[in-house]
Structures are given as C-alpha cells and as structure tokens.
Amino acid sequence: MNPKNFDKNPAEAASEAGGSFIGAELRVDAADEEDSPVITSQTSGQEIRRRAGEALGPLLRSMLGSAPLAPQDVCRRSSEVSFAEVDGEAVLLDLRSGHYYTLNQQGTVIWQLLTGSCDLGAVADLLCERYEVDRETAWQDLVALVHNLCCEKLATLEAPDRGRL
Amino acid sequence: MAGFELPFDIHGEPLFLKTGAKAIADAARDALGGFAVERLPAGAPLEIDLQAADGSEDLQPPRSTAVLVREVPQVAGSVPLSLYRDGCRWRFDFGGAGRLLLDPVLGRVTGCLAAPGCPAPDWAAGFVLLSAIELLRTRGRYAVHGAGLEREGRGVLVVGASGAGKTTACLSLLRAGYRCLSDDHPLLCTDGDGFQLLPFPGRIAVTQRTVSWFPELRAVEPEFRSDTRKRSFPLDRVADYSWGERCRPALLIFPRIVDWPESSVARLSGARALEELLPQTLLVLDPQLAGAQFQVMSELVRTTPAYRLHFGEDVTRLPEIVDRLLESLEV
Numbered sequence: 001m002n003p004k005n006f007d008k009n010p011a012e013a014a015s016e017a018g019g020s021f022i023g024a025e026l027r028v029d030a031a032d033e034e035d036s037p038v039i040t041s042q043t044s045g046q047e048i049r050r051r052a053g054e055a056l057g058p059l060l061r062s063m064l065g066s067a068p069l070a071p072q073d074v075c076r077r078s079s080e081v082s083f084a085e086v087d088g089e090a091v092l093l094d095l096r097s098g099h100y101y102t103l104n105q106q107g108t109v110i111w112q113l114l115t116g117s118c119d120l121g122a123v124a125d126l127l128c129e130r131y132e133v134d135r136e137t138a139w140q141d142l143v144a145l146v147h148n149l150c151c152e153k154l155a156t157l158e159a160p161d162r163g164r165l
Numbered sequence: 166m167a168g169f170e171l172p173f174d175i176h177g178e179p180l181f182l183k184t185g186a187k188a189i190a191d192a193a194r195d196a197l198g199g200f201a202v203e204r205l206p207a208g209a210p211l212e213i214d215l216q217a218a219d220g221s222e223d224l225q226p227p228r229s230t231a232v233l234v235r236e237v238p239q240v241a242g243s244v245p246l247s248l249y250r251d252g253c254r255w256r257f258d259f260g261g262a263g264r265l266l267l268d269p270v271l272g273r274v275t276g277c278l279a280a281p282g283c284p285a286p287d288w289a290a291g292f293v294l295l296s297a298i299e300l301l302r303t304r305g306r307y308a309v310h311g312a313g314l315e316r317e318g319r320g321v322l323v324v325g326a327s328g329a330g331k332t333t334a335c336l337s338l339l340r341a342g343y344r345c346l347s348d349d350h351p352l353l354c355t356d357g358d359g360f361q362l363l364p365f366p367g368r369i370a371v372t373q374r375t376v377s378w379f380p381e382l383r384a385v386e387p388e389f390r391s392d393t394r395k396r397s398f399p400l401d402r403v404a405d406y407s408w409g410e411r412c413r414p415a416l417l418i419f420p421r422i423v424d425w426p427e428s429s430v431a432r433l434s435g436a437r438a439l440e441e442l443l444p445q446t447l448l449v450l451d452p453q454l455a456g457a458q459f460q461v462m463s464e465l466v467r468t469t470p471a472y473r474l475h476f477g478e479d480v481t482r483l484p485e486i487v488d489r490l491l492e493s494l495e496v
Contacts, residue, residue: 080452082455082459082460084439084459084463084464086434086435086436086438086439086463086467087434087435087436087467089434089435089436091436091439091440091443091463093443093447093459095449095455095456096452097449098235098447098448098449100440100443102436102440
C-alpha cells in the first residue's frame with residue numbers, strides 16, 4: 001500500500017491505485033533487506049531459514065490471497081505490535097522483528113476496528129458508510145489488507161467454524 | 166591487575182565503567198568525557214565492564230540457548246554485527262573484534278575487545294558509546310542519530326544516516342551562532358512538559374570535503390585526529406563554536422544531499438517523519454522498552470514540525486533557511 005496514493009480523497013486515490021479502494025500492500029521499511037549480507041558457508045542455518053522466509057513471503061501472500069474469507073470471520077491485531085496514529089496514518093512497529101509499517105488513512109481506520117469485537121462483515125459495512133464506496137469494492141480491499149496483515153503476523157484471523165487460520 | 170573505575174553523570178543518570186585496559190579507559194574518557202565526575206550521583210548506577218580479550222575463550226560463539234535475531238554488515242567501523250537474544254540478555258558479536266552482553270534488567274553491559282587500541286583511537290570508544298546508549302535507553306534517555314543544535318532555548322534536530330549531511334549542517338549552523346548539543350547523537354527524553362533535547366559532548370568528526378566548506382577549520386587542522394573513517398577535533402578549539410544546553414526541540418530536519426546549487430525544504434507529514442526517524446533511533450531489543458520508545462518518537466513527530474532538507478551546494482546558507490523556518494513557527 002503506497003500511502004501517497006491516499007493523500008487525496010478515496011475516489012481520486014482509487015484511480016491512482018488501479019481501481020482499488022484500499023491498496024493491497026503494506027508499506028514496509030526495507031532497511032534490513034538492503035543491508036542483508038550475502039549468504040556464505042559461514043551463514044547460520046537459522047539465518048538461511050529467515051532469509052528464505054523473507055524471499056517466500058510474496059509467494060505465500062499470493063497463495064493466501066486466493067483463500068476465501070467470510071464476513072463472519074474475525075481479525076484481531078497482534079498484541080506484539082505497537083502502533084501510533086500520526087496525521088491520520090498508523091505506523092505499526094512489530095516488537096518481535098523491529099520492522100515497521102505504515103497504513104494510509106483507510107488502512108488506519110480498518111486497523112483500529114480490528115480489535116476482535118466485530119467481524120469482517122461489520123468492518124466492511126462501516127467502510128461503506130464512512131467512505132461511500134460500494135460494498136464489493138470495500139470487501140475485496142478489506143480482504144486484501146487483512147491477508148497482508150496476517151502474512152506479516154501483524155494480526156490473526158479467527159473463523160468461527162474453522163478456528164484460527 | 167591494575168584497573169580503572171570511571172564514574173560518569175549523564176544528565177542525572179549515574180554510569181560506572183570498569184576496565185583493566187588503559188586503551189579502554191582512554192576510550193571511555195573520549196566517548197563520555199563530557200560527563201566525567203569525581204563521584205557517582207545518587208541512584209542505581211548503570212554499569213559497563215569492558216575488558217581486553219584475554220585469549221580466544223573470551224570471543225567464543227554464544228551459548229546454544231542464544232537466538233540469532235539480526236545481522237548487520239557495517240557497524241562500528243567496518244566489522245559485522247550479529248545480534249543474539251539469550252534469555253532476557255542481548256549479545257552483540259562484532260566478528261572476532263569483540264562482543265558486548267547487555268542486561269537491560271540489571272542495567273549492565275559486560276564485554277571484551279580483541280584489540281582495544283587498534284585500529285584507530287575512536288575504535289574502542291565506539292564500543293563504550295554503544296554500551297552507554299543502550300543502557301541509557303533503559304532509563305528513558307534515547308540517543309538519536311543526528312546533529313542537535315540549540316539557540317535561545319530552541320532545539321533543532323538534524324536526523325539522518327551516515328553521509329546524509331548531519332555534520333555539515335551542524336557546522337553551518339554553529340558558525341551562525343547556534344550552539345552544539347552533538348554532531349552525531351544528542352539525547353532525547355521527556356519531562357512533565359514535553360520533550361527535552363540533551364547535549365552529548367564529544368569530538369566533531371569531519372571529512373576533508375566538509376573542511377573545505379568551512380575555512381575556520383583549517384586553523385585547527387594540525388590538531389585533527391585520524392579516526393576509523395573520518396578525522397575529528399574538539400569543538401572548543403574553534404573560535405565561535407560552543408556547546409549548548411538542554412532545550413525543547415522546535416524543529417526536525419531530515420537532510421538529503423542533492424546535486425543542486427541551492428538547498429530547499431519541504432514539509433514532511435508526521436508519518437513520513439516517523440518513518441525517517443525510527444531507523445535512526447530505535448533498535449528493537451526488549452519489546453517493552455522498544456514499545457515505550459516508539460510511543461515517545463511518535464509523540465515527538467506529532468508535536469514538532471518536520472522538514473525534508475534537500476541539501477544543495479550552498480551549505481553555508483542553511484542558517485538562513487533554518488532561521489526562516491523557526492520564525493515561521495513563531496508566527
């Protein structure tokens with residue numbers, strides 16, 4: 001999600017974001033990736049596993065992106081993520097990894113609603129009300145963001161009839 | 166073994182350094198000399214026990230219970246850093262050059278260096294500084310990788326990675342009457358009324374290119390010391406340069422060197438400022454401490470205007486730009 005697309009109103013932003021109401025990606029700091037040393041024979045197995053996980057992230061994300069979510073599913077923010085809202089945008093800090101992420105204004109509204117007290121259907125309804133966007137668009141973009149949050153382990157998903165996903 | 170026990174008072178926080186190596190004692194005076202005292206102030210002291218490595222045992226790999234958390238290729242000069250969590254303690258391994266073991270609960274760092282006197286005078290000082298900065302974090306005093314300046318009680322914080330132009334900005338403002346808090350790592354803390362920017366006196370490290378912009382530095386060039394990557398000098402050797410006092414931060418500046426004749430500034434949103442600020446101050450070790458610091462930095466960008474400085478070739482014009490920004494804030 002590139003927040004710069006959302007400095008304007010949702011309609012203007014949608015055109016720049018390829019028709020999406022909420023962008024599909026989290027904006028993540030890339031410092032560690034840029035600084036990653038080359039893997040050598042001295043690199044520990046643990047580090048190799050970590051780096052493999054990073055490399056596979058996009059693939060896993062695309063696989064999860066095709067998994068269906070239901071309106072009665074509940075998404076909950078991780079307690080190991082600290083967040084701060086600044087100028088309407090949320091900056092999230094994963095206290096386990098030190099990675100931080102920025103959500104645009106719509107993403108921030110969703111993040112604040114992911115307390116586990118209402119299901120995704122209710123979150124989509126609130127978005128429709130607040131931003132005058134059609135439900136299908138709101139739902140698809142909400143699902144994309146929730147998948148990204150879960151892939152980054154910033155949130156967990158609970159489905160009433162399927163347990164924790 | 167003859168030893169050195171050095172007490173420091175870092176803005177009210179007692180810190181005690183113990184070592185058996187003269188090179189490390191000298192490094193401690195170099196890194197923390199501005200805070201040296203005869204006796205420790207009251208309160209539980211932070212402790213650094215840093216020794217010269219005595220045989221290969223001191224630099225053995227960490228215990229099997231330690232978990233590798235992060236690897237960074239370039240820290241403290243040119244050695245790699247591997248960071249391990251071992252229970253509630255954190256181990257910084259600098260290849261075969263040395264290691265530090267931080268216990269944030271006890272407020273203590275123990276460590277050893279393979280060759281504390283090599284390769285340059287600031288080498289061991291870097292270990293002392295890292296130890297002190299991590300310990301101070303546990304007391305709510307946060308070092309920010311930036312230049313801090315003060316004038317008439319108002320603080321300007323110039324934040325950026327190495328090479329972003331912090332020291333050049335610092336010197337440009339110093340010659341215009343601003344006073345220095347640090348050219349590399351001032352401290353930030355909160356009090357009942359908001360934030361305080363605290364001085365961290367030390368040597369000023371410059372490149373040859375920086376010297377070329379400020380003719381007044383040529384007069385003290387014979388006193389320059391060759392450090393690991395740069396050359397350094399004591400600030401008070403230059404007429405009209407002086408140390409400042411604790412103050413309230415009024416302005417955040419994030420420089421980016423550009424190949425333009427003229428510098429310019431653009432307002433940064435709070436979220437963008439926080440994105441720029443976090444990598445220059447926050448090393449996530451203990452989650453609780455990191456969470457607390459994150460909230461402090463978030464509040465800083467909420468309450469302090471931030472600007473991107475496109476730092477052009479007119480480096481000595483910076484005071485004019487900063488003065489104008491500060492005046493606009495008054496309005």
